[in-house]
Amino acid sequence: MAKSEPTYETHKPSNWWTRNWIEILTVFGGLITINLIFFAKAYTKTDTVNPETAGQLGDFVGGYIGTIFALISVVFLYSTLKNQREASQIEKFENKYFELIKMHRDNVAEIGIGEDFGKKIFVILIREFRSIEVITKEVAEKTKQNFTREQVFIVSYYALFFGVGPNSSRMLKEALKGYDKKFVDEFESSLNNDAAKEKTKKYRKFKFIPFEGHQSRLGHYFRHLYQTICYVDNQTIDIDKYEYVKTIRAQLTTHEQALLFINCLTPIGNIWWDKKLLVKYRFVQNIPFGFFDKGNEIDLTSYFPSDYFEWQERTTITKKEVDKTQPS
Structure with missing residues (x-):
């Protein structure tokens, strides 16, 4: 299996302009339109204001500007409803998300x-x-x-x-x-x-007879774990997916992550690679250095980017600190 490129999941929140451009353009457009009245003949034809013409213009502008403000009110009402809808979607997502985490914990507790x-x-x-x-x-x-x-x-x-x-x-x-x-x-x-x-x-020192299989235990465990990660990964709302998956990853012990990696080497778990879930969310990054014997078992680092594992991050930081102390 080829080494994965470092394509980690990153969250880029929508900036202020992206979130509010409709409201901003509406307000500025309204202000420009309102001020165009000062180019009317009542104000520009002579050096003095014609009271009769200005009065007629005022009646017109009163109705016209009132309509504009009504439009602005509708825009801001839309903005409020949009924000409420987004908040509702996130709340709905989180309710199911935390329920899935609870189910995962229950699944682990019941495995025996x-x-x-x-x-x-x-x-x-x-x-x-x-x-x-x-x-x-x-x-x-x-x-x-x-x-x-x-x-x-x-x-x-x-x-x-x-x-x-x-x-x-x-x-x-x-x-x-x-x-x-x-x-x-x-x-x-x-x-x-x-x-x-x-x-x-x-x-x-097993308390059971080995080699009789664990399909009933592992099959259900990995299916639910996969569905939980996919639930986050498939979201289209503006959330930091990496942080949510990170919380799920925190539920897994070192041995759970190691077994997940082994599972993913087989066709049974290949879909984790196909969807790039292991790499994108650094889902097994807590497997410590030397957990698998590089000489007799498998070289874990050959499957992931060079900065993937937690211990690789610490090594990189230490190297940078050492470099800073060296005379230039």
Whole structure:
């Protein structure tokens, strides 16, 4: 997957002129029109004002100017209603937005494996993923498959997501149908081995039997998270989308962001890349340096702009501070 260009979401509020140009032009136009009366013959034909002509003009102007002020009143009424409508739209958006965040929190709290619930689950899932990753590499070497690091991640995540079992194995094999059949069969057999499951369970101190899949947990979790981000991203009202998504991102732990990144490497989560949601909103920027072993797992920085991650920002700031202390 190619490295993304730094196209982050930015909010540019409408300036004062853009928001009020109709009202401004109306007022100035009205003032100019009103003052045109002084070019009438009653004021310009002689050095003195003709009372009769001026009186007739005054009657005319009274009705004419009154109409102009009525027009101005309508314009400002429109402006007031427009502002009220915009405020109402933002309020309506925020009501649903905060409801979606609440639903996300509830979803996380309800996710459970064995005796564990909530955000701790994602730590356990990453541990299980890494156990599967070891098996993926072993079987790939055994069946002489030359996988890239990304392919190892994809295969391992499919196994984490679908698992093995009477129905799960069928779905896993379908997901891996583009890979060598000998590898897929050997891989499924290795995961479906009771001794291997027990060994991993004991080594990782799991309170559940590993390799049986988490489709029911992760599928719902990622679908709702995606819909929440899209709800903000699709808004046409004048809001700072990045700040709203940033609030959602703040709900995610490091392990949630890491698992989301892995999910997005597969066709299951590719739509996050297609819509540029991961990059535009820097949605996994809090994954710390070294979370994934660059030498043995995957180079996380190769998928994002050079200033994407939080730790890259700190490095840049530190470098600038050092440069300032150097003599010129």
